[in-house]
Amino acid sequence: MAGVYLKNKDVIKAFSHWLDDSMRLKGQVYLLTAHVSSFVEIELKGEELLDFSINVFFELVSEIIKKGCIAEFMPVLVLPLDCSDYLSFWDDTKPLYSQLSDEPPSIYLLDRDKAKFPEKSEEYRVPVELGLAKVEGMELNTYYRCFRDVMSIENDWEFNRAIYIECYPTQFIF
Numbered sequence: 001m002a003g004v005y006l007k008n009k010d011v012i013k014a015f016s017h018w019l020d021d022s023m024r025l026k027g028q029v030y031l032l033t034a035h036v037s038s039f040v041e042i043e044l045k046g047e048e049l050l051d052f053s054i055n056v057f058f059e060l061v062s063e064i065i066k067k068g069c070i071a072e073f074m075p076v077l078v079l080p081l082d083c084s085d086y087l088s089f090w091d092d093t094k095p096l097y098s099q100l101s102d103e104p105p106s107i108y109l110l111d112r113d114k115a116k117f118p119e120k121s122e123e124y125r126v127p128v129e130l131g132l133a134k135v136e137g138m139e140l141n142t143y144y145r146c147f148r149d150v151m152s153i154e155n156d157w158e159f160n161r162a163i164y165i166e167c168y169p170t171q172f173i174f
Contacts, residue, residue: 014039015056019063022109036077037104047097053077053105054132054165060107061135061167070138070169074115076108081161087124088161090144096130096163123147128163139173141166 018039022032036053037044044052057077064070079096080103091099124146132140146161 015059016063019060019109023067023069032109033106035104035106046100047095049105050079050097050100053079053107054130056107057165058133058135060109061138064109064167065135065138070167072112074108074110074112075167076110077105077165078108079105079163079165081163083158084146084161085158087122087159088146089124090126090128090146092128120150121147122153122159130163130165132165135167137170139168139170141168141173 018034036049036056039056040052054077057075060075060077061070064073064075080101081099082101125143128142128144130142132142142163142165144161145164146159148157148159152158152160
C-alpha cells in the first residue's frame with residue numbers, strides 16, 4: 001500500500017527507508033521520529049505543508065497496519081504551533097495552517113508499552129476536530145496541547161503548543 005498517500009517516488013523511497021530503519025531500532029530508543037520536511041527536497045509552507053504532513057501520517061498508519069504491528073507501535077503526527085508565554089487555549093477562529101510554527105511537523109513511531117508511562121509536565125489538552133479521513137478499525141485521537149516539562153517549569157520558560165494526531169486500534173479505545 002506504500003504510495004497511496006504519497007505520490008512522488010522519491011518521497012516514498014525516503015519515507016520507506018525511515019520506516020524500515022525505525023522498525024529495526026524498536027526497543028533501542030524511546031522516540032522514533034522524523035521531520036516531515038525530510039521526505040521532500042522542496043520547501044513546503046502553510047496549507048501545502050499541512051496537507052503533506054497529514055498525508056505522510058496516513059501513509060505511516062497504512063504501513064504500520066500492513067506490517068501487522070499497529071498494536072506495538074503508535075503512529076503520531078505533531079504539528080508545532082508558536083510557543084506561548086502562558087498556558088493558552090486552542091484558537092479555532094484561525095485556520096490551522098496559519099498557526100503552524102517555523103518548526104516542521106514531525107511523525108513519531110512510539111513503542112506503545114513505553115508510551116504508557118506519564119511524564120511530569122504542566123499542560124492543557126482539548127480535543128480538536130480536523131475532519132480527517134476515517135481509517136477502518138482505527139481511531140484517531142486529535143487534540144491541542146499546550147505544555148512545558150519540568151525543566152521548563154523550574155526555569156519559567158515558555159509553553160510549547162502543538163496539535164497531536166495519534167492512531168489507536170479501535171479495541172484500545174474505551
